Amino acid sequence: MNIKKFVVGCFDDEAVLFPAVKKVRKAGYKIHDVYTPFPVHGLDAALGLRETRLHTAGFIYGLTGTTTALSFISWVLTKDWVQNYGGKPHFSLPAWIPIIFELTVLFSAVGMVLTFCYLCQIAPFVKKHHFHKRATDDLFVMVIECTSKTNLQETEAFLKAAGAIEVNMQVAETGWWIGRYDMDRKLFESKTETITA
């Protein structure tokens, strides 16, 4: 369980969001995440996130596939079950290229998708706290993580000034869970306190 306090600000235009991200970071707030309905190019750089290395993993999975296919087929056809196909060489590399290629692609694709799911911690039946329902529709939702020292009112006012159309405070679990979560605190009902300013 990793329950934290957050101030959530919703923006309806990415042209407002970018300067807001800059201002919020400059003011020293810690942005937990920004949830967007589609990939906003440049936002990861604006948030100071480093480039993903998922593609490198894909390359390594691909190489694994190549090695698996090549070593397996050559073992079968030159060691384990040596057969004479029309007097052709046992080690007939050109004929193996298609399967070697297919396994390279297969290993790389399957490995990358699984790694992607693992890194993002997504899977069927996995539940997470969603800060705003419209984050998958038309809002850009900026979530600021609070510490015990954070002045909530001030943070909310700051987000309003930066152009947020809706601001609220939420107490939420940052990890994922399966099934019902935390019966007492009823977080699964996602109670939010909306501050009208």
Add this chain to the structure above:
Amino acid sequence: MSLIKYESFVREPLVDGTKTYNDVTEDIVYTIEAKPSRLWYIGFYISVALLLFGVYSIYRDVTYGIGQWNLGKTVGWGWDITNFVWWVGIGHAGTLISAILLLFRQGWRTGVNRAAEAMTIFAVMCAGQFPIWHMGRVWMAFFVMPYPNTRGALWPNFNSPLLWDVFAISTYFTVSLLFWYSGLLPDLATIRDRAKTKLRKLFYGVASFGWSGSTKHWQRHESLSLVLAGLSTPLVLSVHTIVSFDFATSVVPGWHTTIFPPYFVAGAVFSGFAMVQTLMLITRRVMNLQDYITLGHIEAMNKVIVLTGSIVGCAYLTELFIAWYGANPYEYDAFFKYRLAGPYGWSYWIMMTCNVVSPQLFWFQKLRRNIGFTFFMSIIVNIGMWFERFVIIVTSIYRDYLPSSWTMYYRPTIFEIGFYLGTFGLFFTCYFLFSKYFPVIAIAEIKHVLKTSGESYKAKMADLENLSVEEFYAKTHHGDHH
């Protein structure tokens, strides 16, 4: 960093009308949340009926053996493999649209990629049925997989194109499915977050894997899409190349030609786009998606059709030329005596008319942008491409080296036809379910291009067009301190 996104007016808008992000969601999710129309039910039940007839045909095939089909000497491959190649070919357009057009940065793919990818997956499912049931003793189908067994261990022959096919088709299916589904995740999350009913909340909650739209997740998602596109591009070319190896590596006159791989790939793209047109024209009409699948999209696909149709035409003529120029009497006879002429000559000329002559009409812009004509042509092309495979397969083998074993005339039985109709049933049953329960257009991708390529947003850029360079720079780089 510039906050104003600019795209040239030379490009047609990809999304028509005045739309906000929310409108995009509403327009696309609407059909999922509404009750299906009567037309949907009628189409769905017809598909299921066809599917059931297919199941019965396969039941006959498994119970009584493939003697239920009219295959024999010398036509050992008939409708079954013709249909296999035809369906695999259709299954190429989806990946072409989603992968190759992504790498080429063709913005118009966003409107059609989701449905085209779904079509790919269903077409490959249909294609896979034919070689599997053709095995006869289908309960031993798993023998094609290399696994440690008690027969030796006896391994499959890795030098055989038929085994390459097993790997190619199964890899293609898996990768297409992963590509399609990873793209679906954010859109399923959109539906989940709007869901009102309990069942819908549960279904889309499970299906969307708990997607939240986090910036880091999007960054990884984009990287994943790009690499999967990069992998799928050679993959899609390899799959039909390998299918063509089934023929090209044999020593049968009419099959033994090195031109097959590129010729098959072009033909696959050609027939695939025709099938995409057939489906898209109906889908946009029935689901009111004319603003997303615009005339511009249809025209772009028609351009691909005329290009690939012409490549296929060149391949047909090259084949004929080499059959004559190669001076091999068997090759010459296979083409000029038994293919262009002879009892199956009519099928060759249907192929020529449908695939080479008629698509040339798409050189006229008026016809490329005519919906009725496009629909008609998409059907014609698919008929033509079916005949291409029939011509290649049957007319090359109905007369072999030994005239005493020549087949009189191969025609399919009702169960061969039923099997084919059954795959239509499977295909359309899947497509109907997909169009009802899944977003047929990639919602997130449309939103991504909306402000650069949406009609109303492009109109706003008219003022920018008239600015001088200095003014333009000052305006677009406002507040930029980098």
